[in-house]
Amino acid sequence: MELNMRAGHQGTGPGAVTPDGCAVELYSRLPVGAEPDIVAAAVPVGARILELGCGVGRMTHPLLERGFSVTAVDESQEMLDRVRGARTILSSIEELDLGEAFDVVMLASFLVHAGDVEVRRALLRTCVRHLAPDGCVLIQREGEEWHTNLPRERVDPSGFTVRIVSAESTGDGANSVYAEYEFPDATWTQTFLSRPLTKDQFEAALAEVGLKVDEYLTQDRTWVRAGQAV
Template identity: 60%
Template sequence: MTHTVREGYTGSGPGAITPDGCPVELYLRLPVGDEPDIVERAAPAGAGVLELGCGPGRITRPLLRRGFTVTAVDESPEMLEHIHGARTVCSPIETLELDERFDVVLLASFLVHAAGPGVRDGLLRACRRHVADDGCVLIQREAADRHEDLPKEREIEGGLIRVVSSDPVRPGVRSVHVECVFPDARWTQTFLSCPLTDEEFERALAQAGLVVDGYLTEDRTWARARPV
């Protein structure tokens, strides 16, 4: 069954679908990558981390094992049901208002590319509101070739993820369609993405009161920002 969620965002397949089209049961199967290693290298040991858009805890769990204290935020209660050992907050990122600030704010999963009127600015301003004056914001970006040479696919444990298409829908915004196939289930997800050059990315941060402190990976897909 196909579930219609936000305009431009859809998901299909077994189980709950979040407002931005993410199939919860699919995200439970996705393996963790090098995200915890990147956070560990960029953040003070044992830091308090505000993880924005945590999903079902793919990154949360390894951060907890490494001694970080995590506050996990997601707008989907179905995602948060799978978080254990961390404080959870059910809220859209843009409207999050916690009366505290954190050593590290984590905005992973390419959320900085989210489309919609004022969405990216809202995400980055939430980062700025919640980062300590001497803290940092860690942001995951799309690779420069993410929307090129499609379709392309990669194998994960037990399944296959295929980026089928990335089509322009209006200036600066693309509609990306992904299929995830396992022997026992198949999911699809369609979402909007705003590709950003380094200059556009840094300008968006500056408008939110943040400045890039450095790029953490050779492909520049991870950046550390500081409050101005």
Template identity: 70%
Template structure:
């Protein structure tokens, strides 16, 4: 077993490399993709150039490539990026990224917008705006309302048990959340910080980065399409 703590408030345990935000590379290697590719495909133009921020091992990247999109995949973990194939890859913290180019679509998935550190969250959204074309869009994945309120809970999924073990306030509207993932042959845990966002605080965070809500893409409002605010326009 290995333990690594790099970002304050984030940690992970279990076999294999652990990323700075506590994600276990080998865990994400075995997890299946959900409905994210379908949601994205319905929301953006066919064949769009997509900048995927926080791509991990490519669970979403690879299905998007299969659907005919061109993807530039960004992650701060070289161990994660080593699992991505068929896409241009860039190793960088998202908030520091500046590629000097614009994309039809910028994708910020994995609930990253709930970063506990306000400076990091705002940096993520500014990176989205910095890289999206003025006539393009940003797709953001949000946590569902009250996701971490019912503790503990667990469910069987993908051959293992996913367990929300704890969610504790740590001040300034931030929760410290622990998830456990138990499989017959291995187990992992992740501790991360999450700042819940109402629709109003989410919209305000977008506005601070020069973005505005265009549409909620799913009934549970976890997927949002935002548009750049341009002079004389939206």
């Protein structure tokens, strides 16, 4: 079956690749880090979570272990096939309309930095559409100056290397980012479009859809809790 890649996105390496250039096998290998603890500390115990762009369930599974109810959404069936224990929905985030409200809607993986402004607006509108009146949206942002001082690399304690090789301007405010993931037995690459957002630009993007920042959850402001603006 021919894969319809999103414009400006591609990926290489062993196994299936999703429309945004993510390799399923690669993401099955990547560690989750501190993100589940950040989420758990920011939301009510046992909350119903709508996870947008769940991938292989790297965050889904730890959240389930912490007692949350998770509805996991992804546009890749190959990704969803790796998710265990959660309700799964095959859909693009932009088109999702479950007719349900959740305590928490989670938009991680830097999705808020979508290169296409209209896609970003659609992602955030989906968050609002599924948000309970007293619920919250958890958003993961890129770090400050994430697109500068390149190339850079990080060697993970588990033995693989991540390189952000380049971020070339597309001329409209977005960048084409090229990343490499090198393991002892395989290498994957991903090219994707990302739009840098300052703190003010990010907050303005939320305001466009009726959201406002409640709290920056981490010192580097990469994790944010937002709610409906009054």
